[in-house]
Amino acid sequence: MTSALLSLTLALGLATGQFAPQQAASDPLAPPLEARVQTLGKHLRCAVCQGLSVADSPSSMARAQLDKVRELVAEGKSDAEVMDYFVARYGEWVLLEPRAEGFNWFVWLGPIALVAGGLVLILKQLKREPAVAAATEPSPEVPVTPAPAPATEDVDPYLAAVRRELER
Amino acid sequence: MKRWQYTLGFVAVCAALLFVLFKGFGRDPHEVPFMLKGKPAPAFTLRALDTGERVSLEELKGRPVVLNFWASWCGPCQQEHPVLEWGAREFGSQAVFLGVVFEDTEDNAREFLSRMGASFPQLVDPRSRMAVDYGVAGVPETYFIDPNGIIHGKHVGPIDPQTLTTRLRQLTAQATAAPAPESP
Numbered sequence: 001m002t003s004a005l006l007s008l009t010l011a012l013g014l015a016t017g018q019f020a021p022q023q024a025a026s027d028p029l030a031p032p033l034e035a036r037v038q039t040l041g042k043h044l045r046c047a048v049c050q051g052l053s054v055a056d057s058p059s060s061m062a063r064a065q066l067d068k069v070r071e072l073v074a075e076g077k078s079d080a081e082v083m084d085y086f087v088a089r090y091g092e093w094v095l096l097e098p099r100a101e102g103f104n105w106f107v108w109l110g111p112i113a114l115v116a117g118g119l120v121l122i123l124k125q126l127k128r129e130p131a132v133a134a135a136t137e138p139s140p141e142v143p144v145t146p147a148p149a150p151a152t153e154d155v156d157p158y159l160a161a162v163r164r165e166l167e168r
Numbered sequence: 169m170k171r172w173q174y175t176l177g178f179v180a181v182c183a184a185l186l187f188v189l190f191k192g193f194g195r196d197p198h199e200v201p202f203m204l205k206g207k208p209a210p211a212f213t214l215r216a217l218d219t220g221e222r223v224s225l226e227e228l229k230g231r232p233v234v235l236n237f238w239a240s241w242c243g244p245c246q247q248e249h250p251v252l253e254w255g256a257r258e259f260g261s262q263a264v265f266l267g268v269v270f271e272d273t274e275d276n277a278r279e280f281l282s283r284m285g286a287s288f289p290q291l292v293d294p295r296s297r298m299a300v301d302y303g304v305a306g307v308p309e310t311y312f313i314d315p316n317g318i319i320h321g322k323h324v325g326p327i328d329p330q331t332l333t334t335r336l337r338q339l340t341a342q343a344t345a346a347p348a349p350e351s352p
Contacts, residue, residue, distance in 0.1 A: 021241070021271070021272065021273050021276070023271065023295070026295060047200055047303075047304070047305035047306065048305060048306050050197070060271040060296070061271070061296070061299075061304075061305070061306065064271070064295060064296030064297075064299060064300050065300055067295050067296070067297070067300075068297065068300040068301075071297070087203070088203055088204070088207075089202075089203055089204060089300075089301075089302075089303030090200055090201055090202075090203065090303055090305070091201035091202075091203045092201075093200065093201045
């Protein structure tokens with residue numbers, strides 16, 4: 001029922017023209033320039049999408065933004081100038097890859113630092129493990145199993161190991 | 169024991185994570201930053217939808233400008249249009265009202281205007297060049313430009329009469345406080 005209503009509403013929306021008519025994009029430039037346009041487009045966030053680049057989005061706004069990139073590239077603007085044009089309008093938000101400067105270094109180096117920290121922890125743990133095992137297993141001087149345990153259970157080495165683990 | 173160091177480290181990592189999450193959830197993900205506030209409005213020369221004559225921002229200097237980006241396919245624009253019609257009638261003597269058709273066919277736009285009323289000039293923006301120049305992030309959006317051609321701010325989404333009045337008051341108050349240089 002719900003799906004029928006939904007599709008009916010959508011169909012009605014289409015019939016009454018509740019959609020942005022697709023307009024053709026501007027003509028692609030010469031191959032080397034067009035490759036630059038597409039690379040730049042991949043790094044710019046589309047203004048109306050959720051986390052999609054200008055080059056990947058089919059929306060009309062993204063098309064308009066990519067047209068602007070093409071226009072700026074055709075005018076002979078450098079990559080940095082094209083990026084600056086968009087940053088001047090939409091802020092750093094428009095860059096899908098944050099610039100490596102200031103607080104942004106945190107974003108770039110944070111994951112590396114986390115992985116390094118994790119590795120250090122794992123290495124430490126690995127180094128400690130044999131030492132701990134060596135320290136607990138012989139332990140003749142420390143009375144590990146106190147008296148109240150019945151003698152029959154003491155025979156079972158597995159149970160003794162569990163006891164020792166519990167008392168540690 | 170070194171245990172408290174680990175606890176401290178863990179707490180620090182958690183605090184950093186919470187901070188990042190708080191920052192992330194603190195802002196609306198749909199909100200697009202707008203950086204042109206207080207900056208000179210990008211120049212434009214566009215064709216009017218009905219008369220075909222050229223309208224440029226340069227000619228309008230010395231008067232406050234209200235720029236509205238809209239499209240016939242946008243639902244909120246239909247809600248908003250009567251407010252702008254009212255605004256253009258009420259404040260038309262103090263400010264220039266202009267509409268810019270965003271990503272729409274001219275026929276659709278004309279049909280919309282004949283249905284909803286057209287008391288202020290509408291401009292055609294081929295390939296949305298002007299829209300990108302102005303940092304538009306969807307329709308409807310209303311820009312307020314002061315007599316010196318500086319963008320005073322923009323309103324995202326359908327505008328209500330109260331906001332329109334307040335914004336226009338600010339614009340005109342500024343215009344009377346600091347008279348714009350005489351345009352030649």
